[in-house]
Amino acid sequence: xxxxxxxxxxxxxxxxxxxxxxxxxxxxxxxxxxxxxxxxxxxxxxxxxxxxxxxxxxxxxxxxxxxxxxxxxxxxxxxxxxxxxxxxxxxxxxxxxxxxxxxxxxxxxxxxxxxxxxxxxxxxxxxxxxxxxxxxxxxxxxxxxxxxxxxxxxxxxxxxxxxxxxxxxxxxxxxxxxxxxxxxxxxxxxxxxxxxxxxxxxxxxxxxxxxxxxxxxxxxxxxxxxxxxxxxxxxxxxxxxxxxxxxxxxxxxxxxxxxxxxxxxxxxxxxxxxxxxxxxxxxxxxxxxxxxxxxxxxxxxxxxxxxxxxxxxxxxxxxxxxxxxxxxxxxxxxxxxxxxxxxxxxxxxxxxxxxxxxxxx
Amino acid sequence: xxxxxxxxxxxxxxxxxxxxxxxxxxxxxxxxxxxxxxxxxxxxxxxxxxxxxxxxxxxxxxxxxxxxxxxxxxxxxxxxxxxxxxxxxxxxxxxxxxxxxxxxxxxxxxxxxxxxxxxxxxxxxxxxxxxxxxxxxxxxxxxxxxxxxxxxxxxxxxxxxxxxxxxxxxxxxxxxxxxxxxxxxxxxxxxxxxxxxxxxxxxxxxxxxxxxxxxxxxxxxxxxxxxxxxxxxxxxxxxxxxxxxxxxxxxxxxxxxxxxxxxxxxxxxxxxxxxxxxxxxxxxxxxx
Amino acid sequence: xxxxxxxxxxxxxxxxxxxxxxxxxxxxxxxxxxxxxxxxxxxxxxxxxxxxxxxxxxxxxxxxxxxxxxxxxxxxxxxxxxxxxxxxxxxxxxxxxxxxxxxxxxxxxxxxxxxxxxxxxxxxxxxxxxxxxxxxxxxxxxxxxxxxxxxxxxxxxxxxxxxxxxxxxxxxxxxxxxxxxxxxxxxxxxxxxxxxxxxxxxxxxxxxxxxxxxxxxxxxxxxxxxxxxxxxxxxxxxxxxxxxxxxxxxxxxxxx
Numbered sequence: 010x011x012x013x014x015x016x017x018x019x020x021x022x023x024x025x026x027x028x029x030x031x032x033x034x035x036x037x038x039x040x041x042x043x044x045x046x047x048x049x050x051x052x053x054x055x056x057x058x059x060x061x062x063x064x065x066x067x068x069x070x071x072x073x074x075x076x077x078x079x080x081x082x083x084x085x086x087x088x089x090x091x092x093x094x095x096x097x098x099x100x101x102x103x104x105x106x107x108x109x110x111x112x113x114x115x116x117x118x119x120x121x122x123x124x125x126x127x128x129x130x131x132x133x134x135x136x137x138x139x140x141x142x143x144x145x146x147x148x149x150x151x152x153x154x155x156x157x158x159x160x161x162x163x164x165x166x167x168x169x170x171x172x173x174x175x176x177x178x179x180x181x182x183x184x185x186x187x188x189x190x191x192x193x194x195x196x197x198x199x200x201x202x203x204x205x206x207x208x209x210x211x212x213x214x215x216x217x218x219x220x221x222x223x224x225x226x227x228x229x230x231x232x233x234x235x236x237x238x239x240x241x242x243x244x245x246x247x248x249x250x251x252x253x254x255x256x257x258x259x260x261x262x263x264x265x266x267x268x269x270x271x272x273x274x275x276x277x278x279x280x281x282x283x284x285x286x287x288x289x290x291x292x293x294x295x296x297x298x299x300x301x302x303x304x305x306x307x308x309x310x311x312x313x314x315x316x317x318x319x320x321x322x323x324x325x326x327x328x329x330x331x332x333x334x335x336x337x338x339x340x341x342x343x344x345x346x347x348x349x350x351x352x353x354x355x356x357x358x359x360x361x362x363x364x365x366x367x368x369x370x
Numbered sequence: 371x372x373x374x375x376x377x378x379x380x381x382x383x384x385x386x387x388x389x390x391x392x393x394x395x396x397x398x399x400x401x402x403x404x405x406x407x408x409x410x411x412x413x414x415x416x417x418x419x420x421x422x423x424x425x426x427x428x429x430x431x432x433x434x435x436x437x438x439x440x441x442x443x444x445x446x447x448x449x450x451x452x453x454x455x456x457x458x459x460x461x462x463x464x465x466x467x468x469x470x471x472x473x474x475x476x477x478x479x480x481x482x483x484x485x486x487x488x489x490x491x492x493x494x495x496x497x498x499x500x501x502x503x504x505x506x507x508x509x510x511x512x513x514x515x516x517x518x519x520x521x522x523x524x525x526x527x528x529x530x531x532x533x534x535x536x537x538x539x540x541x542x543x544x545x546x547x548x549x550x551x552x553x554x555x556x557x558x559x560x561x562x563x564x565x566x567x568x569x570x571x572x573x574x575x576x577x578x579x580x581x582x583x584x585x586x587x588x589x590x591x592x593x594x595x596x597x598x599x600x601x602x603x604x605x606x607x608x609x610x611x612x613x614x615x616x617x618x619x620x621x622x623x624x625x626x627x628x629x630x631x632x633x634x635x636x637x638x639x640x641x642x643x644x645x646x647x648x649x650x651x652x653x654x655x656x657x658x
Numbered sequence: 659x660x661x662x663x664x665x666x667x668x669x670x671x672x673x674x675x676x677x678x679x680x681x682x683x684x685x686x687x688x689x690x691x692x693x694x695x696x697x698x699x700x701x702x703x704x705x706x707x708x709x710x711x712x713x714x715x716x717x718x719x720x721x722x723x724x725x726x727x728x729x730x731x732x733x734x735x736x737x738x739x740x741x742x743x744x745x746x747x748x749x750x751x752x753x754x755x756x757x758x759x760x761x762x763x764x765x766x767x768x769x770x771x772x773x774x775x776x777x778x779x780x781x782x783x784x785x786x787x788x789x790x791x792x793x794x795x796x797x798x799x800x801x802x803x804x805x806x807x808x809x810x811x812x813x814x815x816x817x818x819x820x821x822x823x824x825x826x827x828x829x830x831x832x833x834x835x836x837x838x839x840x841x842x843x844x845x846x847x848x849x850x851x852x853x854x855x856x857x858x859x860x861x862x863x864x865x866x867x868x869x870x871x872x873x874x875x876x877x878x879x880x881x882x883x884x885x886x887x888x889x890x891x892x893x894x895x896x897x898x899x900x901x902x903x904x905x906x907x908x909x910x911x912x913x914x
Contacts, residue, residue, distance in 0.1 A: 017453035089416035093380060190409040190584035193512045272673045319510055329582050332419030336499065339421060339451050342625055343444045343481045343640055347543035347562040349626065350608055355537055520737050522744070524774025528759065531766045531773065534780055535802050600780040 032077045046070035055257070055286025056080055060327065061087030062187065062206050063094075064256050064285050081208075085328050092187070101241040101250055102177075105260045105283075107158055108236040115162045116230035117264060123159030128235065129287075162232035163262050163279065172264065172277040193319055200302055200322060201295075205283060207325030209291040215301075215315045216294035223313035224301040227266035228280065235259040235287055259284045261292035265300050271308025278307065383430040384462040389413055393431035393586075397577060400588035405550025406518070407501050412584040422455055422480060423581025425497035429478045432493060432577075433459065438466045440474035445482035445623065445640035452480070471643050481544075483565040485622045485644040488574035490591060496559040498580040501587065503547040503557040523555050526598060534603055543608070549596045550589055558595075564607045564623045569595040612637040617648035660722060662687045662828060662860050663708070668717035670707040676884040677703035680717070683879060683889065687827070688858045692871035692892065694907070695881035701864045702832055704881065708862065709749070709830045710734050710742075724827060744774050748821035752833040754813035757820070758805050764791065764816055765801040771824045790819040794849060811842035815849065822853060831863040835870065847873055868907055872896055880904045 033040065047054055047070045057069040061084045069087060076082035112128025115121050127133070166172040183198040191203060204212060219226045238258050243250040263280035267273070280300025282292035301315040314320050324330060381387065389411075396410040415423040433439065439459055443452035447469040455478060456467050468474050471486040480497040488494060504514045507525050517523065526547060533541040546563035550556045558569055559578060569576065569589060576589040589595060597605040613620045615636040622644055624637040639645035663685040670677040678700040685691055693701040706712045708719055710731045719731040724746055729738070743749070751757040758767055768787040769777075777783060788798040794815040796808075805813050814834060821829060834850070835843040851874055854861060865871060871878045871892050878895050880888040880903065888901040899905045 017448045017450040018457075021450060021453055021457070085418070088414040092413045092415070093384070093386065095386070187414070188411045190411060192409060193510075270673075319512070323511075328414065329419045332421060332423075333499070333582055334420075335418060336420030339480075340444045340449050341481070341560075343562055343623070344544040344560050346624070346626055346640075347564075347608060351541060351543045355541070358538065516736065516740075520740050522740060522774065524744075524770055527773035527778075528762055528766050528770050531769055531780065531783065532762050535763055535765060599778075600783075601778045602781050 032075075041074055043067060043070040043074065046073055052287055053078075053080055055284070055288050056209060056291070057083045057087055059285045059288055059291065060084045060206060060208065061091065063087050063091045081327050081331055085331070088328055098242050098244060100253075101243060103238050103240065103258065105234070105238060105258060106161055108234055108238050108258065108260070109157075109255075110155055110159055110234050110236040112235040113159060113232065114230070115232045117232075118162065118165075121162055121165075121232075123156045126155060130289075159234070161234075161262065163264065166231075166264070166277060170276075173267075173273070173279060175279065191322060193322075194305075195318055195322060197299070197303065197306075200318060201281065201283075201299060203322045203325055204295045204298055207295075208327035208330070209288070209294070211325050211327065211330075212291060212294040212298055215321060216297035218313065219297050219301045219315045224304070224316045225309075226263075226280070226297060226300050228297055228300065229264045230293065231262045231264040231279075233259070233261045233289060233293065235289065257286050259286070259288050259292045261289070261296045263293075263296040263300055267307065271306070273307060278303070380462050382435070382463055383433050383459070384415075385413065385427065385430045390431040393427055396586050397428065397431065397588065400577070400586045401575070401590050403554075404590055404593050405548075405554030405556040405587060407580075407585040407587045409584055410586050412581045415581065417455070417458065419582035420499055421451060422478070422497040424579025424583075424586070425478050425480070425495050425581075426455060426458070426579075427581060428495045428577050428579035428586065429459065429476060430463070432495075433463055433465055433476060435463075435465065437475045438468050438473055440468050440471065440477045440643075441479075442477065442482060442484070442641075442643075443480040444625075445484070446642040448642065469643050470647070471641075481560050481562075482623070482640060483561055483568045485619075485639070485641045486647070488568075488572060490573045492574045494572075494574050494576045496561075496576065496578045498557065498559045498578045498585075499582070500545075501557055501578065501580040501583050501585040503545075503555050518554060521553065521555075526555055527600075530598060530600065534600070539606075540599070540603065546605075547598050549598065551593050552596075554587075555598075556587065556589075562608060562623055563597065563605075566595075566597045566605070567607065571595070610637060614639045614645060614648075617645045617652065619645065619648055661685060662689075662722050664720040665708055666718050666720075668704070668707055668719060669715045670703050670712050671715040676700070677712075678707060678881070679884045681879075681886050682717075683886075685828075685860055685862065687860050689877065690854055690859070690861045690863065690875045692875035692878045693862065693864045693881060694866065694868055694871050694878055696866060696907075699881040700884035701866075701881050703884070705830055705832055705862060705864045709747070710739055721828075744771065745824070746827045748824070748826035748829040750814075750817055750821050750829065750831040750834045752836050754805075754810070754817040757817040758813060760804065760806050762804070763802045764796065764805055764808070767805060767816060767820045768823050771820065775824060786823065790823050791816075793853070794819040795845075809842075810838055811846060814838065814846055818846075818850065818853070822857065822859070825857055827860060829859055829861040831861060833864055833866065836866070850874060868896065880907065 047066045050073065053073055054066050054069045057072055057080055058064050058066065061069065068090065072083035072086040073080065075086060110126060112130060113123065113126045115125065163172060167174065180198055181196055183202060186199065186202050237255045239252050239255050241250045241252055261282040265278045265280055267276060267278040269275035278300065280296040282295030282299065284292045298315055298321060302318050302321060304311040304316040311317065392411055396408045400406065400408045412424065413427060415426055417423055417426060441447065441452045441456040443449040446452065459465060460467060471477065471484040474492065476493045476495065477484065478495040483494065502514055504517060504526065507529060508514050530540050542563065544562045545557055545560040546566055548556050548558050548566060548569060558566060571592045571594065573591050575591050578587045599605040610624050612624060614622060614624060616638050619639055622639045622641060625640045627636050627638055629636055661684040666682050668681045669679045681704055693704055695701045703712065707714050714732055721729045721731055723729050749757065765784060765787040768790050769783040772783060772786065788801055791798045791801060796812055796815055805816055808816060835846050838846065847870060863874065875892045877890065878892040879886050880895065880901065882903045888895060888899065888904045895904060896908055899908045
């Protein structure tokens with residue numbers, strides 16, 4: 010006799026138990042503390058905060074632990090929590106010029122005012138697995154303090170009028186993509202917001218494609234800087250700005266060659282990337298994709314995926330993508346049944362037709 | 371029913387009241403323009419995209435403490451995703467739930483319309499993965515919006531024409547496009563075309579939520595809904611040579627079930643409530 | 659007889675570069691006008707500006723609609739532009755692949771415009787499509803074949819059938835024979851001449867080939883560097899060219 014697909018409730022309950030057990034592992038091994046995740050897995054925390062669109066190291070660490078290290082799942086957890094949070098206000102635009110820089114490099118000038126500062130980077134490690142316990146902290150003498158404020162490299166070009174000027178006042182009021190749907194065509198502020206929330210891997214692939222001939226961007230890394238920036242708000246009841254804390258940011262300004270077009274004279278153009286926390290790979294990829302998406306504005310021939318804003322912006326979000334790809338594991342019995350009947354009808358038709366042909370020959 | 375708030379500190383129905391208002395405004399617009407896809411500020415729900423985030427938001431915006439909720443997936447109340455969504459609302463709204471179509475005031479569904487006819491005092495909320503019926507023919511959103519604005523739907527008929535030219539009949543078996551109120555080409559969501567006639571002039575308000583695509587739309591009560599066809603190739607629904615092996619229904623959508631490893635199959639109602647109501651009634655009659 | 663189209667002082671600039679400059683002409687119902695010039699002369703820009711595909715930098719185009727009203731194409735809404743393109747106009751592109759739907763059958767290509775106008779009888783759509791395939795000399799038995807399997811000439815004839823099936827009042831053609839072999843060109847030009855006469859179409863055709871103008875057009879416009887250098891009856895222009903550039907064009911045709 011037919012056994013209906015019953016017992017969904019029980020199955021889910023048992024699955025949750027198994028998941029909890031698998032996540033925790035051997036209980037003889039102490040559970041990870043959030044402070045350990047925050048400090049020792051800080052780049053994972055940064056990515057979860059960035060793509061989760063919520064700057065909170067503690068919550069990001071909690072999400073990573075709950076997701077057993079699956080960063081996309083952790084991003085999803087943080088996003089779902091973020092939706093429920095009330096908005097108290099909006100910050101003033103961040104001043105990255107006044108960043109307390111810990112890392113700052115430029116690929117365009119050998120020496121720049123304020124100097125090149127490597128800071129904590131994996132760039133020049135030799136990628137050799139370090140067996141044994143990690144090197145214990147010996148107290149290292151602190152570096153000379155860096156200049157309090159470093160001029161941005163692109164401002165040097167700007168002074169010579171060699172790079173496009175973008176009047177910040179000309180920017181439209183940004184929409185909030187977590188409150189308003191993405192509509193096309195999207196302006197640059199909206200595109201940047203989407204890219205900032207976008208999946209690092211997706212952006213990396215898109216950015217890479219622009220370097221391999223799918224869009225011509227001729228990029229130079231004008232400046233990459235990482236460090237701390239003050240966050241200011243201006244509460245209505247006060248009428249003046251107050252500092253509510255500082256956050257770590259990584260900013261990338263790409264410089265792109267441009268031969269002129271659409272009424273714009275030949276000059277360097279800009280691509281911009283910004284991430285919360287240390288996220289250099291993402292910031293650089295974002296800057297390349299930002300630039301390639303400006304093709305319409307600059308009158309460039311648009312033929313490559315990375316120049317197609319509907320393609321890029323509609324597919325950048327890993328929470329959306331992950332959900333929709335994985336929804337295929339949900340039951341589709343009804344639709345499959347409909348397709349099954351259709352296929353049976355079609356193949357019966359074909360059998361009849363070929364039988365008819367044989368009879369004729 | 372008083373257990374409106376629950377222990378986990380979320381608002382009744384998970385969403386905050388301002389978000390619910392935003393959703394209701396969008397739904398009112400959707401009802402005012404039948405079949406038109408209203409862009410809305412879809413929130414990130416604690417369920418994955420593609421698993422019913424649109425339907426859940428619509429349900430959350432409309433549920434009151436006195437509502438009785440039924441959730442089905444593939445016509446069944448006990449499939450895991452239906453169970454999970456029901457559990458979600460049990461947890462964040464604490465409303466009464468039911469498996470009986472007739473007892474529900476709000477029914478959230480994925481891929482089916484119940485066999486039991488709906489009433490004016492019931493709401494049917496559809497989960498929609500892809501609200502744009504033209505998407506597979508035209509991927510650009512800016513273009514499809516223009517096509518809707520101008521009711522420029524020749525392209526859809528090209529597809530149906532090709533089906534007939536190639537297969538002798540229209541080869542779309544589910545998510546079969548409809549014209550709502552003679553104006554907007556609309557996706558009925560991936561219900562089998564068997565269910566399409568139930569959309570036409572339905573007494574119940576039908577609401578459609580696409581969370582990932584951030585669109586809502588509606589078919590208000592008693593609205594004309596036509597499935598696309600040609601004059602000489604009229605719309606037809608699926609038919610079976612079998613009857614339901616459990617309740618003997620000859621008028622319901624049947625699921626095919628493989629019962630052994632020799633490929634023996636049986637056919638049973640996809641609407642589990644409809645099937646068990648019929649079986650119960652038959653048992654009562656027999657006993658009487 | 660009243661004009662179908664009035665073009666007055668029409669210009670289109672690409673930034674500082676001139677596409678076409680200060681062009682005026684009238685087109686009458688049933689008339690085929692050729693715009694002749696070398697590549698880069700601005701003839702395609704003129705065609706696209708007249709057809710409201712490009713926004714004029716200066717000047718105006720007025721179109722006399724089927725319902726008798728005059729429409730200012732410069733102030734045309736997207737809705738009106740599409741309605742005209744669907745109901746009253748036709749476009750034939752140089753590369754038939756740009757004008758056809760390559761992934762659907764020849765029959766669907768021909769029937770699409772009829773379906774867009776609300777024709778819903780499949781059998782009748784098939785009959786009309788077969789009739790048009792025959793008219794453009796394609797075997798009607800190929801009605802269900804995809805145009806990807808057609809030769810370039812067949813594809814162009816299919817595009818012509820697809821465009822003319824709704825009997826548009828005005829057809830825009832951009833070098834419809836330029837990409838084809840000479841023998842294939844002759845066949846298509848012959849076909850076009852016949853159809854234009856039978857249907858009484860008004861058409862504007864861009865071509866670099868004076869022989870095409872001589873064969874099809876009563877009137878011709880000669881363009882150079884975005885400007886009209888000469889216009890008038892085709893025979894007159896060809897037999898007695900006034901402008902040095904036209905003389906050069908005519909002599910180069912005659913010597914080859």
